[in-house]
Amino acid sequence: MALTKGAAQSSRRVLPGYRLTLGYTLFYLSLIVLIPMAALFLRAAELGPAGFWEAITEPRLVASYKLSFGASLLAAAINSVFGLLLAWALVRYSFPGRRIVDALIDLPFALPTAVAGISLTALYANNGWLGSIVEGVFGIKVAFTPLGVLIALVFIGLPFVVRTVQPVLEDIETELEEAAACLGASRWRTFRHVLLPLLTPALLTGFALAFARAVGEYGSVIFIAGNIPLVSEITPLLIITKLEQFDYSGATAVGVVMLVFSFLMLLVINLLQSLSTRRLGRNP
Amino acid sequence: MSLSSFKFLPFALSAALLLGGCGGEGGSTRTLLNVSYDPTRELYQEFNEAFVKHWEAETGERVQVTQSHGGSGSQARSVIDGLQADVVTLALAYDIDAIAERTSKIPADWESKLPDNSSPYTSTIVFLVRKGNPLNIQDWDDLAKPGVGVITPNPKSSGGARWNYLAAWGYAIKQPGATEASARDFVQALYKNVLVLDSGARGSTTTFVQRGIGDVLISWENEAFLALNELGPDQLEIVVPSVSILAEPPVAVVEANAEAKGQADLARAYLEYLYSAEGQSIAAKNYYRPRHPELAGAEDVARFPQLELFTIREVFGSWGEAQRTHFDDGGVFDQIYGL
Amino acid sequence: MSATPMRKPGSQSRYERNPATSEKPWVKYTILGLGLGYFALFILMPLIAVFYEALRRGWGPYFSAIVHPDAMAAIKLTLTVAAISVPLNLVFGVAAAWLIAKFEFRGKQLLLTMIDLPFSVSPVIVGLMYVLLFGANGWFGVWLAEHGFRIIFALPGILLATIFVTFPFVARELIPLMQAQGKDEEEAAVVLGASGWQVFWHVTLPNIKWALLYGVILSNARAMGEFGAVSVVSGKIRGATNTLPLQVEILYNEYNFAAAFAVASLLALLALVTLVIKTWVEHRAHGRDVVVSPERPLPPAATVQPALEKVA
Structure with a gap:
């Protein structure tokens, strides 16, 4: 998504629609995104710096940041590993049902989060199909613990790593690996030193996307979390809790923290993407 | 086609989006919107039908009643933010106070506008345990014993759950020789036993019954009856503690909204009908304790066990005080979780 | 470029036939086992659970649940919301992609980030923002009330929240593609005397139609499934402002x-149909002069050489 700089010819004059599209894009962006966000920031600003700081550093909130961010990081990490395996299997191997698996990867994206939440809870509760097995074998409870939060976030983030790694993997030419094999490298060495460096930017992008998506997730987590203060409360739930107590400024303050964080995450993602473009010598 | 027709298309679409909101109002039938909390669905489904018939018989006018259900606090917030409710029927007076305080849509003295503190029906807090009561849970102090798994919703996100908490506190403070500190220790020990703190009452019931988590569910009496009937009379039983709180879910006309829609008379008649023989019978049928048991079916009333009930005014002064002391940020509830 | 669509089921992939790009059987089966096990655990099982629970009491209750007036009203509302929000985002996506791909201006990177932003904003915050704007105590609340407009707790509020969460999808699909395609063809058309609209309709649109469709499909899926943001602004009036995902929550809360x-x-089915259409679109798009993911050239020797040296 890097931009072509330099070659700014007088194309502005050749193609029509600059003012129209610029005007409309800014108008629509303002209407849908910028004005509502401004409302959020201004409302939070009413608290004043001290009040704002106090509102966003309550112990219960700090605990929820740890859970939300920690579980999201872990979920994104798990998705990076297994997403890579899955992408590899989909691109490199042929097996019955491959097409179906490929199509279903996007399910968490298309399935409403509330539906995901109740079906994951039904599965991973200790009387559910999977929850009973896990508890029987390992003696750990899944649903209604921080582990349940992790499960929901893994589900939510699964498509992102697969979908960013898959096209890059498809595009890597076999000649590279053939050359490595001719030079006597083992498969592992080839993967480690030739393929992995090429895949890393895509992996990182997928990781960041999965992470950004997971931090704000509400619908699917709420059913499976257990919601015990300081233990299994996620940050978006606390926003709802504050609203329930008619504490609008407190809710908006937390909202601002999350929004700023999202913005930073996106900057990182864009950076990673331009890095990956440069790395692969792609010409935008 | 020229560029100019393309130019206005997006703006026209955006305008259409904004204008979508102004239609609607002028139907020939008057429609009442009752904004309520989650567990009253069955009650009002039946009551609305009865009221529509009654109103038609009385006046010849055919009206409609629509419902909105959700958490009591979030429903109140929706009304504050502009949801056009004609009447609110919520879980606790604090939520209606909040509407009155933050908007001028409900007068501050709403509680005195209808009989019985504007609560046409009441309930109380009881326990739901697994069949046979394996842990032999009989009273509140059994809930605070080590090793008992308790399920109750989070009082900070669920209005209904605040009654659960206050009932436990009231029990503790009514023990001989009890002090504020001993009540706090008791409630703390009880909440230490809570395994899942769902965000709403129905979530807690699902967790307890469907997911099989915990040994005891602290629940409104009407919810406990309903869960017993709908989810498993063969798996669950109700335990009634020695003493509990008189839960008074209040109702009020949102006067500004109802007047603006020209149906203040209808809204008032709707709520008043809750106090009629038919209203009271329907409440009793749906496991709410009628204020006037003599008006309701004797069989339904007989289902309600006798126990000592205290009111929030007796123990806590008022909802505002209870809220400030116990549930506001930094209040007792936060403190017992070590915050 | 990719051999994917040409592969016959059951036969080995081109990677597996090539000794330089295949692994020992145990490695292969480990990867397959882990990858597919993960897939089964997190995607297949939840999907099966939904249908299993839905049909547990047989087809009769299943159909009566779906034809219930409240459910039908929710279906109608959800379809209406999708039918309005998706075209609006489509028009925006095309305009934004045209702007970003065809012109140079300052602040482009910022604009791109802003377009992406809705993707990572928590749905709960989206709802809250519109409440702060259009709620009775919000910026425009009093004015709206005086003029009889209703935004939140009515269709427009649900629409706004839905548009916000599906905001980037069409634009995000189109921007990289249109950037990769450059603007030579359009400029040639203009030089030959075509009007702006003609250029778009006859030159640009044929080049981007598959990516456009793909973006629409994604927006649509997300629009129909949004829960968190919509639940804050809906008011949950039965038969009026409940969308399908809200209806699911309500029924669940009624022990039903x-x-x-x-x-x-129904929503899962919708997701599946979406995925089938998506796969079909990708299939159609493959091997034409336009592909959904822009083709990348071979990594340049500069990055490959050092890597190979390390291996040897």
């Missing part, structure tokens, strides 16, 4: 689990 899962299965 079979019906909740029945409505949920």
